Amino acid sequence: MDFLRPAGWEEALAAKAEHPSAVPIAGGTDVMVELNFDHRRPAYLMDLTRIRELREWEAGEGLVRLGACVPYTRIIDELSQPLPGLALAARTVGSPQIRNRGSVGGNLGAASPAGDSHPPLLAAGAEIEVESAARGTRRIPVDDFYVGVKRNALAEDELIRSVIIEAADGPQQFSKVGTRNAMVIAVCAFGLALHPESRTVGTGIGSAAPTPRRATEAEAFIAAELDASGLWERPKPIPAAVADRFAELVSAAASPIDDVRGSADYRRHALKVMARRTLTWTWTEYFSSRSNRCA
Known part of the structure; x- marks a missing residue:
């Protein structure tokens, strides 16, 4: 194996063009596990x-460009x-040592269905x-990035430079089920963002289909209900039947x-449980912020 x-950045692109099979490594939190268990030998x-610019972020005009x-x-x-949803998900990633090394770019490169950053990236439309x-x-678009189990849409000579994410204009949440809060691969995970x-x-x-995915029917349903009821302008608690139906549609979107x-x-x-809870949490936060603004 050559190193x-x-x-x-330009030198990295040239090296990738010359050696398309080269595996990028920064934190190494996924790659080194595969190497240590001899599951991969590039x-x-x-x-x-x-490469300094890959470790930087910048914000402007409502967008965050995350190296x-x-x-x-x-x-x-x-x-x-x-980026509240992504920050919440980041808190559940591994141990402090892993969080100090691991990155969203590495998560995207691995394209594991269980990657913790994928649900908030999907919810935010990154x-x-x-x-x-x-x-x-x-x-x-992040929806098109995941093409199969641990497969992404990168061409063989491409590298991930950054992730472009709209700054939150409303509450966001992330929920993960596992044997403990962190240092564990998710049994399943769910991210939600109000816009x-x-x-x-x-x-x-996350971790409930061959690839991370959105629950598009659930999104359309709840957005239509909120709009038809005028809740965006005059927020009040979401009816239980509406929340239950949203949760059912989220569950149905998984495979x-x-x-x-x-x-x-x-x-x-x-x-179902996570969808109902995160909807309640985000809407309560939105409702409270609107009520305080009008008080």
């Missing part, structure tokens, strides 16, 4: 830790206001900025399997 260590590893290698710890400490030396830069400006609701399901971490039936049930 590549580019000093800058011809080349490409260390991205010297692919910004660690989860910094997302928690520095981005809880503009875009993945990727680049190749030959074709330049393109943005991939009052567009009067829409975003969702993200889980039985495995060592949980059964398909349990995952469907857990998604």
Whole structure:
């Protein structure tokens, strides 16, 4: 196995073009596990830790541009206001040591259905900025990024540069079921984001289908109910029947399997519970903020 260590972004793109099979590594929290268990033996590893811009983020015009290698710890400490859903998910990732090393870019590269960052990225409608030396830069909507179990939409000569996410204009939540709060692979996970400006609701399901996915019918249903009832302008508690139907539609959007971490039936049930709870939490926060503003 050869080790590549580019000093800058252009050098990294050139190395990836010359060695398309090279596996990028920064935190190594996924790659090193595969190497240690001999599940993977790539011809080349490409260390991205010297590329400064991948470890930076910037905000402006309602968007956050998150470098692919910004660690989860910094997302928690520095981005809880503009990216609350992602920050909540980051808190459940591994141990403090893992959060200091792991990144959203690494999660996206691995494309595991159980990756903790995927549900909030889906709920927020993120875009993945990727680049190749030959074709330049393109943005991939996060919905289109996951193409199979542990497979993503990257071309063989592309690298993930950043994730573009709209700053939150409403409450967001993340919920995860596992044997403990962190340091565990999710049995299933769910992210939800309210978007009052567009009067829409975003969702993200993790570890309950071959790929992370949105519950689009549930999104359309709850957005229509909120709009028809005038609750965006005059918020009050969501009727129990509406919340229950939303939860049923979220569960129906999943296609889980039985495995060592949980059964398909349990995952469907857990998604119902998480969907109902996160909807209640986010709407209560929105309702309270509107009531305080009008008081």
